[in-house]
Amino acid sequence: MNTLFDKIWDAHVVSTVEDGPTQLYIDRLFCHEVTSPQAFSGMRDRGLKCFRPEKIFCMPDHNIPTLNQDKPIEDPVSRTQVDELKKNATDFGLAYFGMGHKKNGIIHVVGPENGLTLPGMTIVCGDSHTSTHGAMGAIAFGIGTSEVEMVMASQCVLQSRPMTMRITVDGKLSKGVTAKDMALYIISKMTTGGATGYFVEYAGEAVRDLTMEGRLTLCNLSIEMGARGGMIAPDEKTIEYIKGREYAPKGEAWDAAVAYWNTLKSDADAVFDKEITFKAEDIEPMVTYGTNPGMGMGITSSIPAVESVPEAGRISYAKSLEYMGFNAGESILGKKIDYVFLGSCTNGRIEDFRAFAAFVQGKKKAADVVAWLVPGSWGVDQQIREEGLDKILAEAGFELRQPGCSACLAMNEDKVPAGKYAVSTSNRNFEGRQGPGARTILASPLVAAAAAITGEITDPRVLMA
């Protein structure tokens, strides 16, 4: 009568502090350049070595430019941070996939793509979107830098056991509706803090029907409703996806692993602290209109009236709409947009590029739209070229950039100017997220493609008919 979460968590408990948190063993620590320097300094200050260096993988992603990766990073501060990760990885004897390395890219894309992320694992990283890896049937969550240092020092973290929630999506998604829309729909219903304190398992026909990459997108966004993480029980699709990847088990180890993975599902009588069900057919292509991912709506809907918001939240709500330049009650269909961003750990995978390319094939990019198409990793870039998607994109007027986090949080040069509107496939529309004053509308790759073609917010289903 255990949930999937219980099974993995219980198998990783080293000890429990009296009246306190659990000491949880961690199978994989991912490090990027932004949230690790102070952890490495802490290790040096204490005179420590990494306890299990072979379980730690480092790659820079946030500061990486999307042009000229063969040259040193121009911004000296970004360059210093990236150089420091390389030095730290070398000094502490850790695997390092540097800028331009064939396995470089966004950590949450590189992990699953290389078989570094496996079912049944506990995975952490100093990055809230670590929740992505839960799609493979792992417990994966974001931690702070002090906790990164804990894992380096002991391969463990101290964590309070979260409550469990199952979100079931029944039925089938409609045409033109993607995993991203499902996630934005769920977050809009749950609100941005609605799953705080919980670890979520996604279930139901619409979830099982998602491809592995769709599942990665769904779990990626779990943090945006406050959940510590999201996870999906591994199945045939998961096992098929992992098979043959570089770090995946081989031979007898593979057979043993598959036998174990097949046990990783919630028991039929498992009890969750909370259960929520949605219907797939209620979901349409989604857009956000505000400054947190919970402020989303169906693309044909209107922005809610201020009166519909509880009183304590009205100051924030009004501030949010003012920042976006939107009015309560209006539709955003037909709104002029300036930038389109395809990429990030949410939607920078090969399927996202396939969907975008299929949509724009035979059409032309709107002349006044700046489009940044940024693969999530060099592995994705290679697939794009092998499948000839780069040529389709070029014919439609789009240019492919080099992999990294890019305009998702604008720590590199890819910043949306103040006041401009960006349709972004990334994960956050916070004030200033894509550059100071930038206005972000979160959407799926299909909505982004439609906006890139027409230059305004457009229902992709109209152009797909």
Add this chain to the structure above:
Amino acid sequence: MKEKFNITTSTCVPLPLENVDTDQIIPARFLKATTKEGFGDNLFRDWRFDKQGNPIPSFVLNNPTYSGKILVAGKNFGSGSSREHAAWAVAGYGFRIVVSSFFADIFKNNALNNFVLPVVVSEEFLAELFTSINANPKTEVEVDLPNQTITNKATGNSEHFQINAYKKHCLMNGLDDIDYLLSNKDKIEAWENK
């Protein structure tokens, strides 16, 4: 930052906004530092300063009427990114306590790991606190960690707040988690070998 906690009495800085995300607490462009120092200068940077770097008078941190070691914030404080830089900025600015009706999980952990105490109060208590501070900016609040109570001195109203017993012990004694984990290596090896 490892100043031991006991009873703190202070005036407050009110921020009655909901869903204040860590991108607002410390924007991404300030995350390029490789030490924990200096983040307090850029706490709430884009709400606090204009593009030329001049203080925006309407933002509460620029209003000399309000000061103190306690930040009182709306529901769901610290959502979004896991960046511990947000906790370093809050601590670096001089806040020792953040009061709200709801905190995001990772921020709460990060705050505790940096000896900043997140105090969760009821929505009613929070609303009353904002009213008191609004009526009198010199309103004092007492946070008593040993007894786990928070008191609005203007009204005398008190609430009990929850904190994990282990974390309370750490805060009151200036201990951190790594000290604990390092003392426990035999158990880790035993787990690995089972």
